[in-house]
Amino acid sequence: MRILAIETSCDETGIAIVDAETSAEGATVFRVLANVTLSQIAMHREYGGVFPMLAKREHARTLVPVLIRALDQAGLKAKTSRHVIEHPLRDEFKEMFEREPELFSQMMAHIPELGVPKIDAIAVTTGPGLEPALWVGLNFARALALLWKLPLIPINHMEGHLLAAALVPDEKRADAEVRTIRLADVAFPALALLVSGGHTEIVLAKAWGSYTVLGETRDDAVGEAFDKAARLLDLPYPGGPEIARLAQNGTPGAYSLPRPMLHSSDYDFSFSGLKTAVRYLIRDLSAKGPITDAMRADIAREFEDACVEVLVGKTMRAAREHGAGTLLLGGGVSANARLRDALAAKTESEGIPFYAPERDLSTDNGLMIAISAYLRRDETADLRTLRAQGTMPL
Ligand code: KG4
Numbered sequence: 001m002r003i004l005a006i007e008t009s010c011d012e013t014g015i016a017i018v019d020a021e022t023s024a025e026g027a028t029v030f031r032v033l034a035n036v037t038l039s040q041i042a043m044h045r046e047y048g049g050v051f052p053m054l055a056k057r058e059h060a061r062t063l064v065p066v067l068i069r070a071l072d073q074a075g076l077k078a079k080t081s082r083h084v085i086e087h088p089l090r091d092e093f094k095e096m097f098e099r100e101p102e103l104f105s106q107m108m109a110h111i112p113e114l115g116v117p118k119i120d121a122i123a124v125t126t127g128p129g130l131e132p133a134l135w136v137g138l139n140f141a142r143a144l145a146l147l148w149k150l151p152l153i154p155i156n157h158m159e160g161h162l163l164a165a166a167l168v169p170d171e172k173r174a175d176a177e178v179r180t181i182r183l184a185d186v187a188f189p190a191l192a193l194l195v196s197g198g199h200t201e202i203v204l205a206k207a208w209g210s211y212t213v214l215g216e217t218r219d220d221a222v223g224e225a226f227d228k229a230a231r232l233l234d235l236p237y238p239g240g241p242e243i244a245r246l247a248q249n250g251t252p253g254a255y256s257l258p259r260p261m262l263h264s265s266d267y268d269f270s271f272s273g274l275k276t277a278v279r280y281l282i283r284d285l286s287a288k289g290p291i292t293d294a295m296r297a298d299i300a301r302e303f304e305d306a307c308v309e310v311l312v313g314k315t316m317r318a319a320r321e322h323g324a325g326t327l328l329l330g331g332g333v334s335a336n337a338r339l340r341d342a343l344a345a346k347t348e349s350e351g352i353p354f355y356a357p358e359r360d361l362s363t364d365n366g367l368m369i370a371i372s373a374y375l376r377r378d379e380t381a382d383l384r385t386l387r388a389q390g391t392m393p394l
């Protein structure tokens with residue numbers, strides 16, 4: 001089964017094309033024909049954060065070029081095509097993209113040239129995320145499904161992050177030219193820590209597709225806290241990688257920040273107070289004199305340590321209390337080396353297999369959406385009633 005997946009929930013435009021093959025023994029391998037990710041980070045950096053309307057405008061501008069690149073990579077672009085977008089579809093698209101005239105005209109100009117690619121289904125992230133950004137991806141996916149007469153599979157972004165953690169190279173069927181991956185043989189129940197710019201959740205998975213959220217943040221997501229703390233330290237957006245880099249030169253324990261909710265009996269988090277503590281620390285220090293680069297590095301280190309300690313402490317407790325057979329780490333913050341290393345060390349000492357995504361799959365991408373869509377290949381949507389949902393639960 002060949003799936004084309006579209007991801008536009010935040011500030012990355014992602015389109016992947018994946019061939020899923022299930023063998024007689026029931027093992028599925030995914031051949032990644034294309035995985036194109038276009039980041040808007042440089043654009044949002046000027047404003048110090050992600051602006052939903054700017055994100056939406058950028059997705060609208062880049063969806064057609066990203067689609068063309070993905071089909072080209074996959075070798076699925078028609079050499080010659082007489083395919084045209086006729087009435088009444090043309091009128092329907094015009095109405096659908098009333099507020100994205102540039103996307104509409106790019107579609108009219110370039111989509112017919114692509115022919116009708118050999119694809120079996122389209123998948124799209126319908127939530128959670130920035131609603132205007134989700135809508136543009138959803139409408140684009142809907143238009144392609146209508147035009148190419150394909151089923152559309154709606155996907156939860158957080159399930160994508162969870163699955164991305166468990167993707168491993170398939171050595172047996174490795175192909176020099178095509179990345180070939182599979183889901184690891186995970187022992188369930190698996191416990192997942194999902195950490196991104198919008199979410200911080202501890203999730204118990206009884207099987208792929210069957211989830212219970214055990215706890216989540218009550219205010220800021222941990223990625224958001226990194227971004228806000230970074231701004232206080234005069235670092236650019238996104239703050240996660242910047243803080244991690246600066247923290248490398250910091251001395252652990254030079255300052256003391258709180259570990260919010262580390263010992264609370266639930267599995268919830270709170271990161272907004274930690275960010276405020278950084279603000280006060282910087283204020284108090286600057287009242288005594290200039291803040292040097294060494295001091296900034298020490299603050300970054302302490303902030304990172306505080307986040308990692310809380311995340312690891314609560315996740316490991318949840319793993320023990322729920323008898324987790326596997327631990328998964330997913331979402332943009334999973335790129336954080338100190339968090340990965342700490343979880344790797346703890347799980348090793350407790351004998352729990354641990355999986356985290358490969359670097360290019362830790363931040364938002366279309367591939368993880370395609371994998372999720374394969375698992376949900378029977379859950380196709382009604383093209384007319386499908387909606388984006390900014391706060392969609394897992
Ligand atoms: O999953 P993602 O790409 O987008 C959302 O769905 O939110 O996550 C982006 C978040 C940002 O807040 C960014 O600062 C954070 O992931 N991040 C990191 C690191 N790399 C990215 N946080 C801490 N350390 C990192 N190395």
Ligand code: ZN
Nearest residue numbers: 196331332364
């Ligand atoms: Zn994400």
